[in-house]
Structure formats: C-alpha cells, structure tokens
Amino acid sequence: MPYPHILHHGAIDGVTGSCHQLKMDAHSSLLIDCGLFQGIDQKEGGGEITFSLEGVDALVVTHVHADHVGRIPYLLAAGFKGPIICSEPSAKLLPLVLEDAFKLVFSRDAHTVQRYLQQVRRQIIAIPFDQWFCVSESQALHARVRLQQAGHILGSAFVECDVRYPETETDQRFVFSGDIGASHTALIASPRSPERADILILEGTYGDRLHEDRKKRQALLEHAIDKALEDHGTILIPAFSLGRTQDLLYEIEDILHRKSLIVPGRESAGDDVSLPINWPQVPVIIDSPLASRLTEVYRELETFWSTDAQQRASSGRKPLHFRQLITIDSHAKHMQTVNYLSSTGRPAIVIAANGMCSNGRIVNYLKAMLGEPRHNVLFIGYQARGTPGYAIQKYGPRGGYVELDGENCSIRAGITTLGGYSAHADQSGLLSFVSGMNSWPKQIHLVHGEISAKQALARELTKLYATQNLPVDVLIPTSDPQSALQSQQFDKQR
CATH class of the missing domain: 3.60.15.10 (Ribonuclease Z/Hydroxyacylglutathione hydrolase-like)
Structure with a gap:
C-alpha cells in the first residue's frame, strides 16, 4: 500500500x-x-x-x-x-x-x-x-x-x-x-x-x-425565557458540559445585563411563588458537577477568550459567574431541585448534562417535567439519531412519547430548537x-x-x-x- x-x-x-x-x-x-x-x-x-x-x-x-x-x-x-x-x-x-x-x-x-x-x-x-x-x-x-x-x-x-x-x-x-x-x-x-x-x-x-445569525438566536432565546416566566415553568436545556454550557451562560448573562438596565431588579420574593418573578431574579441553574468544574477552568483561561469577551470581563461584568447563577453538585441537592421545580410555579432556567439526553441529570428533569405543558425543553445542539434527544425533538411537537430509563414518558412540554447556537x-x-x-x-x-x-x-x-x-x-x-x-x-x- x-x-x-x-x-x-x-x-x-x-x-x-x-x-x-x-x-x-x-x-x-x-x-x-x-x-x-x-x-x-x-x-x-x-x-x-x-x-x-x-x-x-x-x-x-x-x-x-x-x-x-x-x-x-x-x-x-x-x-x-x-x-x-x-x-x-x-x-x-x-x-x-x-x-x-x-x-x-x-x-x-x-x-x-x-x-x-x-x-x-x-x-x-x-x-x-x-x-x-x-x-x-x-x-x-x-x-x-x-x-x-x-x-x-x-x-x-x-x-x-x-x-x-x-x-x-x-x-x-x-x-x-x-x-x-x-x-x-x-x-x-x-x-x-x-x-x-x-x-x-x-x-x-x-x-x-x-445557521440563524447570532442576533436572531438571542432574540429567540429571550422569547423562550419570557414565555417560561409567563407560564411559571422551567426551561430545560440539555447541554454538553464543555463548550455549549459556557457559550450559553455567556449569552444569558448578556440578556440579563440588558434586562436589568430596562427592568431594575427588586428584592427576592423568597418562597412565595404567587408573586411575579422578573428577569433579574430568574435563577440560572447549572446542574452538572463536570460542567461546573469545566466552567471554572474556562474562567481561569480568560487569556484565550475572544477580544470582545475579555473586554466584557475587564469592564467588571462576570460572563461566567453572574449573580443569578447557581451550581448544583451533590445528587441529593439535584433531586431536591428536580422535585421543587416540578411541584412549584417558580420559573427557572436549568442547564444539565448530557446534551443528547441519553444519560446524566437531564434525564431526571425530563422524567419529572416532560408531561407538563408549562415547561419547555430547549435544544441548542445537534441530536444524533438513536438518542432520546432526537426522539423528543422529532416526536415532541406531535404529542408523542420518549423512552427514558426504560419508561415511556409522554411529551406535553413545549419543544423548541434553536439552530443558531450550534458550535x-x-x-x-x-x-x-x-x-x-x-x-x-x-x-x-x-x-x-x-x-x-x-x-x-x-x-x-x-x-x-x-x-x-x-x-x-x-x-x-x-x-x-x-x-x-x-x-x-x-x-x-x-
């Protein structure tokens, strides 16, 4: 040869x-x-x-x-x-x-x-x-x-x-x-x-x-979160721990920063979910120990960021470590969060691994929330054939079901795909x-x-x-x- x-x-x-x-x-x-x-x-x-x-x-x-x-x-x-x-x-x-x-x-x-x-x-x-x-x-x-x-x-x-x-x-x-x-x-x-x-x-x-351009994708993301606030639902974002999670945090911080200038935040309403919640209070939850650790390394490697990202950080903003960001490490805290969000009307944004819903903590959220119309699953990455993410993306809009951990789960939550977030x-x-x-x-x-x-x-x-x-x-x-x-x-x- x-x-x-x-x-x-x-x-x-x-x-x-x-x-x-x-x-x-x-x-x-x-x-x-x-x-x-x-x-x-x-x-x-x-x-x-x-x-x-x-x-x-x-x-x-x-x-x-x-x-x-x-x-x-x-x-x-x-x-x-x-x-x-x-x-x-x-x-x-x-x-x-x-x-x-x-x-x-x-x-x-x-x-x-x-x-x-x-x-x-x-x-x-x-x-x-x-x-x-x-x-x-x-x-x-x-x-x-x-x-x-x-x-x-x-x-x-x-x-x-x-x-x-x-x-x-x-x-x-x-x-x-x-x-x-x-x-x-x-x-x-x-x-x-x-x-x-x-x-x-x-x-x-x-x-x-x-792909959609960046301005359009950010507008669509903002609209999806606005709807979650109105519906008192959770936005579930299956995301790979590395790359997609950090890009998404960077984009959400930009929206939150702009919203906070338009709608000043008020004091936290505590656990009274009957009170409205606005953008400055919406929690952004990273429920992935690996994603949290990788995000820390991303912050340490700021010298490898783009010029625009470095300028944002130098102005005093924290693109990967903003106030509303919550990280969850232990399995017990993870299950507590799943139960709380599925049983209350507190809006939240949850980013959890893995990106194709085949395993990881996102599966527990999906099993608890896919059957409720007030929640929304937001796909921002490619879903390979044969993965649960692909099935949810394909059959969810038809009111179908997906198999998760051997269970058939009905899909009543909203299903949204934002192609512009592809890496x-x-x-x-x-x-x-x-x-x-x-x-x-x-x-x-x-x-x-x-x-x-x-x-x-x-x-x-x-x-x-x-x-x-x-x-x-x-x-x-x-x-x-x-x-x-x-x-x-x-x-x-x-």
Whole structure:
C-alpha cells in the first residue's frame, strides 16, 4: 500500500467516534482523535480499540469533546503509552473530561482514578497554537504537526501535518479539521483557514444547512425565557458540559445585563411563588458537577477568550459567574431541585448534562417535567439519531412519547430548537474554510456527518471548485468500501 494514506476508525457513518490514522510509512503513524461512539453509532463492545496500535507514534487531540476523546481510556487500556498532543487549554480540560469518562466506564475507586490521571498527565504534551512540533524524524521520514484555533470550543484546533520523505524529496500537507466552529461564536475567536492543504479531512455535521445569525438566536432565546416566566415553568436545556454550557451562560448573562438596565431588579420574593418573578431574579441553574468544574477552568483561561469577551470581563461584568447563577453538585441537592421545580410555579432556567439526553441529570428533569405543558425543553445542539434527544425533538411537537430509563414518558412540554447556537460551522462556514486557503486541497475526505449532509456538502464543494476551474476529488468514506467508491464517482460527475 502506498504511503502516506489515511484510515478512518470512526465518524464515517455518523457524527460520533472521530478517529483517523495517518499512516506515514510501514513503521510510523499518527492518530488524530480517539472519540466515543454515541447514539445509533454505538458499537458492540463499547469503546474497545479494534485496530492495531503498532507503529502509532502519537495521538493528536483536536478538542476534548467525548466524541473526539472518549475512547482514550480504552486506548490507554490497550497499551498506548505515546504522547497525547493537544493545545494548552485542552491540556487543562482533558484530565477533567477523561476522569469523568473513566469513572463512568472503568472504576470510581479514588486510588485507581488518581493513578489513571497521573498516567494521562504524564502523556500529555501541550503545544502553543501556531507552532510546529516534530513527531517523527528519521533518515526516511520527517513529520511535524501544528495546531491552529478552530473556534469550536476553548482549546479546539485543526491539525496541520507535514510529512516529508528526504530520500525521494517528496512531501504532503494533511489538514484534519476536527470540529470547525461557527463564525458567530462570542466567547472564543472565530476560526481562520489554514494557508494550504494537499489533503483535507473535513467535518460535515451541518453540511446541508445554514445557521440563524447570532442576533436572531438571542432574540429567540429571550422569547423562550419570557414565555417560561409567563407560564411559571422551567426551561430545560440539555447541554454538553464543555463548550455549549459556557457559550450559553455567556449569552444569558448578556440578556440579563440588558434586562436589568430596562427592568431594575427588586428584592427576592423568597418562597412565595404567587408573586411575579422578573428577569433579574430568574435563577440560572447549572446542574452538572463536570460542567461546573469545566466552567471554572474556562474562567481561569480568560487569556484565550475572544477580544470582545475579555473586554466584557475587564469592564467588571462576570460572563461566567453572574449573580443569578447557581451550581448544583451533590445528587441529593439535584433531586431536591428536580422535585421543587416540578411541584412549584417558580420559573427557572436549568442547564444539565448530557446534551443528547441519553444519560446524566437531564434525564431526571425530563422524567419529572416532560408531561407538563408549562415547561419547555430547549435544544441548542445537534441530536444524533438513536438518542432520546432526537426522539423528543422529532416526536415532541406531535404529542408523542420518549423512552427514558426504560419508561415511556409522554411529551406535553413545549419543544423548541434553536439552530443558531450550534458550535459547528454551517455549510457556508465549511465552504469558507476551504476557499479561504491560498492553495486549495486536491482531495477532501468528508467525515463526521450524516450521509445526506455530507452529500450536500460534496455537491457544493464541487460547484465551488468549478468556479475556479480547479480539479478536486471529494471522498465520502464509509464502512462499506463500495459505497465509498460510488460517492467518489458521484462527486466527480458533478
């Protein structure tokens, strides 16, 4: 088999399990991400590593969402002892995420967890953005990587990998996009394109649609909370602990700040729920110990925030630590909060993990509140096929039901989806990521997306290249090799 070439070990039939292997020669390769399969993408055997680790020199992490790093505990259990290369913010966040994953799957024993985390920290190598790092150097092969900000979550990066063969004086540049952020994110800087790529591995999560703009999404969020205040209901927001939660807090703080200038707050009404409650008093509850810990790290990494976010903080505002913010740690306090909000008319905003409603504390809220029309479930993130979140989103508006913890729960609560809060680039953003390069890739692999989204993006990419009279091979890898060939030919014909 000729070198270099790419093997895809996940995120080819859906949007989870990102893991790509760059085989540089017969003895050396790199892994880019090692994510968990979720929802309908889940495999038998859980997250066990089913490919050989022989010759894997390093793991390069684009960002620390579970669908990109959730299989790392299995990777270490399979014997991987090489470096885990990531950005400086990701190096702070990764141990927290992996600790949570380890406890869920392997052990909650404190000593076992600590030994595991010590091993993780020994293997992590944090590299600054925009600096080359050598990963392999021999007489036959020189390879280096560079991380550039991807604008998805704090610390997220796309990976540039230069592979050079001195004996033949040939070289190629691979770019692995990871997850490209939306251009309208406020807390972190928007993504920029790499200067060039020969081969691009590009995500296609929203390759078939466009997002609402930021002003519209904030107006819709404000309207949803206004309705909750009127209905004396709770807004349940299933959110990933990392990235989406912090972005949402940043947006809510902005609304609360503006509202407090228009409607001055009054003294708390205590527990008398017969009294009206206005915006300055509405509690914003983070019910996720992991989300609370990650938010603390976000605050510590303020130097990596966007310029606008840093200016807001320097003016005295606390975008991630405002007065109405309540964090809940213990399970007992969590259940007390669920019971209180479900049995009273006190409006509240609850942000709880996990983002696709498949497990975590959001499930208890849903079981208690889905059957009541005064409550509202607000989706701000992608719901993968096969997850309860997908079922609620699809069947909720029809008055259907969803299975949670083996129970069929009727859906009477309002169901709202705000697409503008996606942390992924939409079709326009993905096309701009390519067109912003000085030298466009000759080959593009579309991964991390449903087949319809990737096919739509493939068509738009071929149209884009046609405007410049440039050739391109757009490949849609799949677990069915024949389907991959058909996809390649389909795109060439366009």
